[in-house]
Amino acid sequence: MQFFGSKEQLFAAVMEIPPSALEQFSTAFEGADDQLGERVVRVFLDAWDGAPGVSEPLMAMLRSAMANDIAREQLRDFIQSRLLEGARSAGDAEAALRAGLASAMLVGVIMNRRIIGVPVIAAADSDEVVEALAPAIQAVLAPRPAEGEAGDDHGRA
Amino acid sequence: MQFFGSKEQLFAAVMEIPPSALEQFSTAFEGADDQLGERVVRVFLDAWDGAPGVSEPLMAMLRSAMANDIAREQLRDFIQSRLLEGARSAGDAEAALRAGLASAMLVGVIMNRRIIGVPVIAAADSDEVVEALAPAIQAVLAPRPAEGEAGDDHGRA
Numbered sequence: 001m002q003f004f005g006s007k008e009q010l011f012a013a014v015m016e017i018p019p020s021a022l023e024q025f026s027t028a029f030e031g032a033d034d035q036l037g038e039r040v041v042r043v044f045l046d047a048w049d050g051a052p053g054v055s056e057p058l059m060a061m062l063r064s065a066m067a068n069d070i071a072r073e074q075l076r077d078f079i080q081s082r083l084l085e086g087a088r089s090a091g092d093a094e095a096a097l098r099a100g101l102a103s104a105m106l107v108g109v110i111m112n113r114r115i116i117g118v119p120v121i122a123a124a125d126s127d128e129v130v131e132a133l134a135p136a137i138q139a140v141l142a143p144r145p146a147e148g149e150a151g152d153d154h155g156r157a
Numbered sequence: 158m159q160f161f162g163s164k165e166q167l168f169a170a171v172m173e174i175p176p177s178a179l180e181q182f183s184t185a186f187e188g189a190d191d192q193l194g195e196r197v198v199r200v201f202l203d204a205w206d207g208a209p210g211v212s213e214p215l216m217a218m219l220r221s222a223m224a225n226d227i228a229r230e231q232l233r234d235f236i237q238s239r240l241l242e243g244a245r246s247a248g249d250a251e252a253a254l255r256a257g258l259a260s261a262m263l264v265g266v267i268m269n270r271r272i273i274g275v276p277v278i279a280a281a282d283s284d285e286v287v288e289a290l291a292p293a294i295q296a297v298l299a300p301r302p303a304e305g306e307a308g309d310d311h312g313r314a
Contacts, residue, residue: 065273066223067223067224072272072273072274075273076273076275079273079275080275080277083277096277097277097278097281097289098289100269100275100277100278101266101278101286101289101290103269104262104265104266104268104269104270104275105261105262105263105265105266106262106265107265107268107269108261108262108263108266108268109258109262109265111261111264111268112236112257112261112264113261115229116222116229116232116233116236117229117233118233118236118237118240118257118261119233119237120237120240120253120254120257121254121257121258121261124254129258132255132258132297133258133297135296135297135300135301136262136293136294136297137293138296139292139293140289140290140292140293143289143292144292
């Protein structure tokens, strides 16, 4: 693909993140079924922990953002525009925050596993990590209405 | 306190992290009741997002670990030793991984909120963040046995 329809596509291309990886991230977040958490965690781990063609550009992006103000601003704009785009398609303002928190949590795990390299976290195998994280990501992305509430509370002030 | 019983206490003192903050983190993780997730999220946000006497040393620690190999190794050893100590008192090997994943997720949120500064995440107020994250951290720290299982699966190979 030679055209970049948006600043974020250009950023991803400069960072050499394969468009297929971005596509996979977006697709994983679609739907609100019971497997949403597991699907998102698996796509994240596969991308960041998996084949070097995808994981190396992502790690490079994260390391640059840690080291360098301009890279950090670009990453900030990139994440923000993806969150807003996802929320627009979900038609729900709270969805952007929840997707952002889920991504932030997963990047935190990757950072501890791959960059800081905390042994307890780095040594766990992928399936063990997916098993532990899937219900958590499910709870952030597709919260159950609080007990005792008749409906949801999206309309609150 | 002038004595440092362990390398990690020394590290915390060098980083100027108040002993009371470390104590609060440890206490928050104790118990496995229904409020565990909310308590841990609140202690994290209060410490990292709150009074400068606590939040500034923590942010400095994170920024150093991003910029510098030696600081990163010290942080790695610090996190690892705290996780192992916590797991020893819980008497459960899986507990160290779960506590590590919960901390990693929360640090990921702080990083996106305070360092990368993604607007959607930075603009949310603390209560909104606690509400979204508490069930997730609860699910990681105090998982429910999978449906259809008679008991828990701690004894699996």
